[in-house]
Amino acid sequence: MILIIDDDVAVRVSLSLLLKQKGFRSKEAASANEALQLAEQYPFELILMDMNFSIETTGHDGLQLLGQFKKLLPQIPVILITGWGSIGLAVEGMRAGAADFITKPWSNEYLLQSVQTALSLSSHKAGNDESLTRKKLDQQYDLRNIVGQDPRLLQILKKIGQIAPTDASVLIEGESGTGKELIAEAVHRNSLRKNQPFVKVNLGGISSSLFESEMFGHKRGAFTDAKADRTGRFEMANKGTIFLDEIGELDLNSQVKLLRVLQDRTYEVLGDSRSRKLDIRVVCATNRNLEQLVEEGKFREDLFYRINLIKVKLPSLRERPDDIPLLVQFFISNLKRTYNRPELEISQRALYWLKELPLPGNIRELKNLVERTVLVSESEILEAEDFQAQAQQGPAKAGDKALPAVGTMTLDEMEASMIRKSMLFYHNNISKVARALGLSRAALYRRLEKFGIPYDITD
Template identity: 40%
Template sequence: MTRPTILVADDDPTIRGNLALLLRSEGYDVREAADGVQAAAMLDDPAVALALLDLKMPGQDGMAVLRKHADRLEETPVILVTAFGGSGPAIEAMRLGAYDYLTKPFDLDEVLFTVRRALTQRSLAEQVRALSLAPVAEDDWADDELIGRHPAMLAVFKLIGRVAATDEPVLVIGESGTGKELAAGAVHHNSARSAGPFVKVNSAALSPHLLESELFGHEKGAFTGAVAARRGRFEQAHGGTLFLDEIGELDVDLQAKLLRVLQTGTFERVGGEATVTADVRVVAATNRDLKARIADGKFREDLFYRLNVVSIELPPLRDRRDDIPLLAEAIVRRLAQKYRWPHLALSPDAVSALTRRDWPGNVRELQNVLARAAILARGRVLQPADFEAAAATGAVLPPAGSLVLRDALAETERRVIGLALDQEKWNRTQAARVLGISRRQLFDKIREYGFREP
């Protein structure tokens, strides 16, 4: 088996010699460079598998060498070594794509551990390329396209194709994060209205008064702050489709007005007397049990049947695990395009680890985990350990020692809500959107868990 060749570049002969001796004792071939110019020339040799570069060297410093070889850092990982402890160089090195950044005096065991890990990452990258496990071609799926090969998803695709040809209201049902907005978009884009607008409204994001104005518009002077007349979402969606998300949270009084629009196609703006006509197809979505809300007197039965002419039910991700590799690869491809990481990919072990998870947050949670892991991973081939590292910085675990499911779920919910509030700087509307719940539900949870705005 060929021994990996490692470049050690440092203008201090003692440090360079000690590192070379350490690496040779571990069975590596070592090449030495006393300045940045020599290091840059040696890095051009594809036989070099890894480089340890001192940050401060004559000729060219380690950062300059790193910049010059930025397009080859997947094939030849670079570890920068420096005696300076400032954050600037470390941040810049990691931004440019360095595998790691070590400060002097360094622990020799840490050096060996980092070298082994970097070489393992390089080997994984080679295996992924050899096995053609790289993300799929750019034009295989659009960013706003539902993805799946599971029979339940194929049934959804067929149903969308049939219902899109009509003009009837559609009710999309599914847990948070299953892709209800994508399904609504697919109905619109495959309909005769596709050239018209696709307008979206979150029914839980605003108070009933503001939502009425949002939906139907208002006349000048209709209420304090209404300094000019404004068209509502129904008028904006004329000739197209209006997507009403979280329809289960709609105020009962507004439900009556929505029912009238669905039945007659007419309405009045807030504060107005003129009847407005709008040619709009409505697609509504909910993660709530609307029949249970009808029984509780919180949702009109006649509106339910008017909306539920055709229902599209999206399966949770745990019920279509065979689609997880497909989704994960598509998400990774989009991340690679977004951040210009051409070598970003999933190792086979990572795919297996993702498939074993239950994903209570469904596709949205999968996207979140992969994005966080891709940003924090030390290499561009994601491994199971990268998901755990990402979880340590952002995800949550049940309370230690608790095996009571109710307590574990409550603690997890509390931590997730706290993270969302902190992330969105206590913008409750944005936090509710991130969490996939209504603004009203978020207020209830804030009270339940005793959160206090800092």
């Protein structure tokens, strides 16, 4: 049963009828006192509440009631309803423990989706399962190409399997090369949208001026260079899942446009004033600390809460070293077929040596090291010395490992320095530098222009 709290009788009746059509039972309250009384009488599973119950529209009465509910019924999810101009209130509510927020006028489809997602998520009990094994997970879920048996990874995979059937937005955090894209694909493959499109977008490679055209599409003649109609990424992903990688790289102006789409589930193609509806699941990824960016004013807090309904933090490879031999064997198995070397093997000593590597580039660095070694080795049994020879060719040198003293260099200066060193080491080969730094070519081009580093556009 769902509790609806709003001082506007029209809103209460509208929500009650909408929920009834989908098989939900509900009770209505016009005030905070009435709501608390009903909460004592009925076993509610979810609360839908407006932020204002008086002539004043400060939202303080709504926040106060939310706080009371989180104390009395901490396990019951609360979805807030507010006007677009009061999203700041909703953000405060999310900090206080609300499950989601809906803006007026709402989309019936999105509101129902939010209700069903909150109910589904609240039914999953958190906790460690000591009997959890990779075999059991593989029997339940489609986790192809994700290699590992580390207990932390298994808990993440279990969580992915549980939340995948919902439409909850997912934020995947982790260092570069930890496999964030594979996790996003697993969310999609185990969802009810698995037979619909899965569209990947690297936001770090899209300039602010092209953001609307890339994401929403444009009509011919919408601007000077619009020679033909273009389908946007959101339209490509409609009914399916959109994966927004490097979301921490998005500028504030583009963040506002993205928030509008995620909030209203509508968008407009450039050159066409007609609004189009969107039915989509959003998965984002970043290797940056978004909470810190929010504090610095570089990332919108309302967007952060919109994409952060479920957070998945991937461990670095150095935090799960026992998975390194499994990953190496997986890579070699694939390379046997790729390079037609069926007799290829790796010695136990080589596996032990690889397990001790720091691997700051994580899985991506390990994969590149294994492939380089396979390409240059003439022997069918790979030894530690084969990998040592290739590891020494990496851009990181012993003298470069020490970081500068605090206060002697800004983050931008450190980033520019690393890019210059990488450009020098790889003889200005953009593709190799981008791979070494864990960037897309487009994202690297942006940084080269930002720091005024010369490069050859023909590369």
